[in-house]
Amino acid sequence: xxxxxxxxxxxxxxxxxxxxxxxxxxxxxxxxxxxxxxxxxxxxxxxxxxxxxxxxxxxxxxxxxxxxxxxxxxxxxxxxxxxxxxxxxxxxxxxxxxxxxxxxxxxxxxxxxxxxxxxxxxxxxxxxxxxxxxxxxxxxxxxxxxxxxxxxxxxxxxxxxxxxxxxxxxxxxxxxxxxxxxxxxxxxxxxxxxxxxxxxxxxxxxxxxxxxxxxxxxxxxxxxxxxxxxxxxxxxxxxxxxxxxxxxxxxxxxxxxxxxxxxxxxxxxxxxxxxxxxxxxxxxxxxxxxxxxxxxxxxxxxxxxxxxxxxxxxxxxxxxxxxxxxxxxxxxxxxxxxxxxxxxxxxxxxxxxxxxxxxxxxxx
Numbered sequence: 019x020x021x022x023x024x025x026x027x028x029x030x031x032x033x034x035x036x037x038x039x040x041x042x043x044x045x046x047x048x049x050x051x052x053x054x055x056x057x058x059x060x061x062x063x064x065x066x067x068x069x070x071x072x073x074x075x076x077x078x079x080x081x082x083x084x085x086x087x088x089x090x091x092x093x094x095x096x097x098x099x100x101x102x103x104x105x106x107x108x109x110x111x112x113x114x115x116x117x118x119x120x121x122x123x124x125x126x127x128x129x130x131x132x133x134x135x136x137x138x139x140x141x142x143x144x145x146x147x148x149x150x151x152x153x154x155x156x157x158x159x160x161x162x163x164x165x166x167x168x169x170x171x172x173x174x175x176x177x178x179x180x181x182x183x184x185x186x187x188x189x190x191x192x193x194x195x196x197x198x199x200x201x202x203x204x205x206x207x208x209x210x211x212x213x214x215x216x217x218x219x220x221x222x223x224x225x226x227x228x229x230x231x232x233x234x235x236x237x238x239x240x241x242x243x244x245x246x247x248x249x250x251x252x253x254x255x256x257x258x259x260x261x262x263x264x265x266x267x268x269x270x271x272x273x274x275x276x277x278x279x280x281x282x283x284x285x286x287x288x289x290x291x292x293x294x295x296x297x298x299x300x301x302x303x304x305x306x307x308x309x310x311x312x313x314x315x316x317x318x319x320x321x322x323x324x325x326x327x328x329x330x331x332x333x334x335x336x337x338x339x340x341x342x343x344x345x346x347x348x349x350x351x352x353x354x355x356x357x358x359x360x361x362x363x364x365x366x367x368x369x370x371x372x373x374x375x376x377x378x379x380x381x382x
Contacts (some may be wrong), residue, residue, distance in 0.1 A: 028200050028201050029198050029199070029200055029242065029350070029353075030198070030199055030201070030242065031196065031197055031198060031199070031242050031244050031249065032197035032198070032199055032215070032217065034171070034172060034197070035195070035196055035197055035244050035249060036171075036172070036173070036195040036196070036197060036217065036219075037060065037195050037196075037197060037217030037218055037219040037284065037285075037286050038170075038171040038172065038173075038195075038217065039197035039199075039215070039217050040197070040215055040216075040217045040286040040287065040288055040328060041288070041328070041330060042062050042063040042064070042328045042330065043060065043061075043062055043063075043171075043217065043286045043326070043328070044060075044061050044062075044063070044169040044170060044171055045058060045059065045060050045061075045169065045170065045171075045173055045195075045219060046058070046059045046061070046164075046165040046166055046167065046168040046169040046170065047059075047165055047168060047173060047178050047179030047180075047193070048160075048161040048162075048164035048165040048168060048179065049161070049177075049178060049179060049182040050148075050157050050161060050182075052148060052149045053148045053149055053150060053152070053157055053183075054143065054146050054147065054148025054149075054182065054183040054369065054371075055100075055101035055102050055106075055143050055146075055148060055157070055158075055161075055182060055183045056100070056101055056161060056178065056179045056180055056181070056182035056183065057098065057099070057100040057101070057106070057109040057158060057161040057162050057164075057165045057179060057180055058098075058099045058100070058165060058178075058179030058180040058181070058193060058219065058221060059096055059097070059098050059099075059109075059113055059162065059165040059166055059169070060096060060097045060099075060219060060284045060286070060326065061095070061096040061113075061117075061166070061169055062095075062096075062286075062326055062328060065093035065094060065095050065122070065124075065135070066093055066094060066326040066327055066328055066329070067092055067093055067291055067292065067293055067296055067326075067327040067329065068085055068092075068093065068094040068097075068137065068293075068296060068324060068325060068326050068327070069085050069087070069293055069294075069296035069297035069299070069300050069324070069325045070082050070085050070137065070297070070300055070322060070323065070324045070325070071297065071300035071301045071303070071304050071322070071323050072139075072320075072321070072322040072323075073304055073315045073321055074280060074281075074315055074316075074319040074320040074321030074322060075315065075316055075317035075318065075319060075320070076279075076280070076317060076318055076319060076320040077139070077280075077320035077321070077322055078103060078104055078106070078107065078139065078140040078141075078142075078280070078320050079137070079138065079139045079140075079320075079322055080098075080107050080110050080136075080137060080138040080139075081094075081110075081135060081136065081137035081138065082137060082322070084135065084137070085137060085293070085297075085324075086297075087292070087293040087294040087297055091124055091135055092293050093124075093135065094135040094136065094137055094326070095117050095122050095123055095134040095135050095136060096113050096117060096134070096136045096166075097136070097137055097138065097284045097324050097326065098110040098113050098136055098137070098138035098139075098162060098165075099138070099139055099140075099141075099179070099180040099219075099221050099282050099283070099284070100138065100139075100140050100141075100158055100161070100162070100180050101140065101141055101142075101143035101180055101182065101183050101184070101221075101223075102140060102143065102144065102156065102157075102158050103140060103141075103142045103143075103144055104140065105140075105152075105156040105158055106138075106140035106141075106158045107138055107140055107158075108156060108158040108159045108162070109138065109158040109159065109161055109162030109165070110136045110137075110138035110162065111159060111162070112158075112159045112160070112161075112162030112163040112166070113134070113136045113138075113162050113163075113165070113166055114134045114136045115163070116162075116163055116166040116167075117134040117136070117166075118131060118132060118133070118134050122134050123135065137324060139280075139282040139320070139322040139324070140280070140282070140320075141180065141184060141221055141223040141279065141280035141281070141282055141320070142223070142279055142280060142320075143182075143183030143184055143185075143223060146183045146185065146369075146371045146372075147370065147371045148183060165179070173195075174365070175192065175193055175194055175195060175361055175362060175365035175366075176192040176193065176194075176362065176364075176365035176366040176367055177190070177192055177193075177366055177367050177369060178192070178193045179193045179221070180193060180221035180282070181193030181194070181220075181221040181222060181223070181362055181366070183369075184221060184222055184223035184362075184366075185223060185270060185279075185371065185372045186222050186223065186224055186226075186227070186228050186311075186359075186362070186363050186366075187224065187225070187226055187227035187228060187268045187269050187270055188227065188268055188269075188270060188372065188373070189227075189228065189229075189363055189366075189372055189373060189374070189375050189378060190363070190366040190367070190368065190369060190371075190372040190373060190374045190375070191221075191222045191223045191224070191362060191363060191366060191372070192221075192222060192362040192363060192365060192366030193219070193220070193221055193222070193362055194219075194220045194222055194357075194358040194359055194360070194361040194362025194363070194364075194365065195217070195218060195219045195220070195358050195361065196217070196218055196249065196354050196357040196358040196361055197215070197216065197217040197218070197354065198214075198215075198216045198217075198242075198350050198353065198354045198357075199214065199215055200214035200215075200346065200350055201214075209333075209334060209335075209339075209343050209346070210331055210332050210334075210335060212288060212330075212331045213288065213289050213331040213332060213333055213334075213343065213347075214289075214346060214347060214350060215287065215288040215289075215331070216285065216286070216287050216347065216350045216351050216354045217285070217286045217287075217354065218283060218284070218285050218286075218303075218306075218351065218354040218355045218357070218358040219283055219284045219286075219358065220281060220282070220283035220355060220358040220359050220362055221281065221282050221283060221362075222281050222359050222362040222363060223279050223280055223281060224279055224280070224281045224307075224311045224314060224319055224321075225269050225270055225279045225313070225316050225318045225319055226268075226269050226311040226312050226313045226314050226316070226319075227267065227268025227269055227311070227312055228310055228311055228312075228359060228360060228363050229258065229268070229363075229375070229379070230258045230259055230260060230263065230268075231263065231267065231268065232256070232259075232379075233255075233375070233378070233379030234251065234255050234256055234257065234258040234259075235250060235251050235255075235258065235310070235360045235363075235364075236258050236260075236309065236310055236311070236312055236360075237250075237309050237310040237356040237357060237359065237360045238250075238251045238255050238257070238258055238360070239257065239258075240309065240353050240356050240357055240360075241357065241360070242357065249357065249361060250357070250360040250361045250363075250364035250365075251360065251364065252381050252382065260312065265312070265313055266313070268312075269312075269313065279316075279318050279319045279320070280319050280320040280321060280322075281307055281311065281314075281319065281321050281359065282320070282321070282322050282323070283322075283323050283324070283355065283358065284323070284324045284325075284326060285299065285300070285303050285323060285324070285325045285326070285351050285354070285355065286325075286326045286327075286328065287299065287325065287326070287327050287328070287347060287351070288327075288328055288329075288330045288331045289327055289329070289330075289331055289332070289333040289343075289347060290327065290329040290330075290331065290332050290333055291325075291327035291329075291333065291344075295327075295333070295340070295344055296325040296326075296327050297325070298344060298348060299325045299327075299344070299347055299348045299351050300323050300324065300325045301348075302348030302349065302351060302352055303323050303325070303348065303351040303352050303354075303355050304321070304323055304352075304355075305352040305355075306351070306352040306353060306354065306355025306356040306357075306358075306359070307321055307323075307355060307356070307359070309352065309353070309355075309356040310355070310356040310357075310359035310360055311359065323355070325351075333347070363375050364376070
């Protein structure tokens, strides 16, 4: 059996350090300032193999059963992430309508109208102080359509899209993204060049905290240099420490109900994964939440992660080495998720209902 050889300097962020560093992936965002909520949509150029993992205790999702490897549909046309609790699921209906009008979707037997497959997940941002007096016209269908019209390969982080109204523990949450390219980990040449490309997009709204009492991110040790500086956290930040800390320190435990929080996201990879392999990556990538949030996967969180595999690169040169290559890819995805979570909070600004990280923990 070939050995995995990893260069300590092998992992680097992509050119934009965004999920869109994976060729063929576009992202659109829309938000409503008055309601303090938003929607983010991830759309591949063409339908992608997809999977999901939903370990949170209070999930709000759509089309996740369809993604099980034993079921008929293997590919999806988009992923919708939204605030608004159950109301936010309506954003996916708008995305479905837009893509269907473009002729995208699953078709069997030549029906006149295709059926776009748009899985979705939502987070709870209804208690953030925005104007939720929307009567029988919640804004999420409108925001979903607007997000589809704003697709791009570049976008800011923090207070945008599905992360606009988010809160992470006692801090302002937000929308984060990161990418990772692995150059120096080869299974004796069995991993083709370009196969180890991962991007993550996370809307970060957990019960748990993302940093210790001194402001050091739990994921600080995973930060990569980007444009000559750490991608999140102050330079020379000390190692995070939970020694002696209460398990709920820094969390937002007062007045919660099940389903009242949640971190949701999408991981994109360039590899040619099967649905079962994509599901394994989704399961492994959930470890990234545990590396960046404390506590995580609580009864109050509806944590959900989706995986999109564009199939642009073969995962391995030899079939017997695919499990080893998949292990490398899943590990890379988990770290990428953790980095995206920290970047979401690092980039989020003050909006009045929770302090921004850089205001609460100014540069020492």
